[in-house]
Amino acid sequence: MNGLLLLCLLLYVGGQRSSACQQPCSCQGSAVNCSSRSLTSSSLPTSFPVGTTHLHLHSNLLTSLPNGLLDGLPSLRSVTLHNNSWVCDCGVLYLRAWLLRQPTTSVSHHGVKCSSPPELRGRLVVYLTEEEVLESCHYWYCDLALASQVCLFVFVVVQAALLVALLVFLKRFERLSKEARRTAEESFTAGEGPGENSYTSLKGDIN
Numbered sequence: 001m002n003g004l005l006l007l008c009l010l011l012y013v014g015g016q017r018s019s020a021c022q023q024p025c026s027c028q029g030s031a032v033n034c035s036s037r038s039l040t041s042s043s044l045p046t047s048f049p050v051g052t053t054h055l056h057l058h059s060n061l062l063t064s065l066p067n068g069l070l071d072g073l074p075s076l077r078s079v080t081l082h083n084n085s086w087v088c089d090c091g092v093l094y095l096r097a098w099l100l101r102q103p104t105t106s107v108s109h110h111g112v113k114c115s116s117p118p119e120l121r122g123r124l125v126v127y128l129t130e131e132e133v134l135e136s137c138h139y140w141y142c143d144l145a146l147a148s149q150v151c152l153f154v155f156v157v158v159q160a161a162l163l164v165a166l167l168v169f170l171k172r173f174e175r176l177s178k179e180a181r182r183t184a185e186e187s188f189t190a191g192e193g194p195g196e197n198s199y200t201s202l203k204g205d206i207n
């Protein structure tokens with residue numbers, strides 16, 4: 001019974017939290033006002049009340065919208081995003097895709113402009129082509145892939161060099177051991193030789 005009560009309380013608190021107004025925004029009914037609060041992409045609340053209908057995010061320092069931030073808000077009717085410092089690289093793809101999904105009347109597309117990179121400054125985010133966005137992207141994973149390819153190449157070359165060195169060493173070892181065996185045989189027969197010689201010469205002396 002107590003456990004059930006605790007569970008209900010936890011659910012209640014959890015429910016409260018997800019629908020509560022997040023600092024530093026202010027809420028009036030289903031309208032959430034986060035405008036003019038010097039919010040950056042990292043200080044922006046990570047979620048908004050599920051029933052939010054109007055969301056004001058304009059006049060902040062936002063450079064990108066975290067992926068999925070505006071998903072899961074079924075009642076959302078308007079979002080203001082103008083007057084921010086949108087960076088139009090890979091990070092803008094979510095914002096651009098979200099804007100493209102909206103009916104033009106629900107949101108003011110016209111204020112959502114790139115502030116960087118320089119070649120895209122002043123451009124409307126919604127009208128950026130995918131190529132333009134991707135061109136300005138820094139593909140760190142491509143660099144990583146290239147670096148790993150180079151590492152792999154170097155690794156293979158080193159392996160090949162080691163293998164060649166090993167083969168050369170084995171060849172030389174084989175030759176040396178063959179030589180050693182031959183000299184051992186030679187010295188053995190040579191050692192027998194003089195014995196025999198001395199024996200025969202001894203025999204000769206006796207005779």
Ligand SMILES: *[C@@H]1O[C@H](CO)[C@@H](O)[C@H](O)[C@H]1NC(C)=O
Pocket residue numbers: 033034035036037056
């Ligand atoms: C939203 O908040 C800002 C900053 O506190 C305020 O200036 C503005 O009037 C508010 N807008 C609305 C629609 O409440």
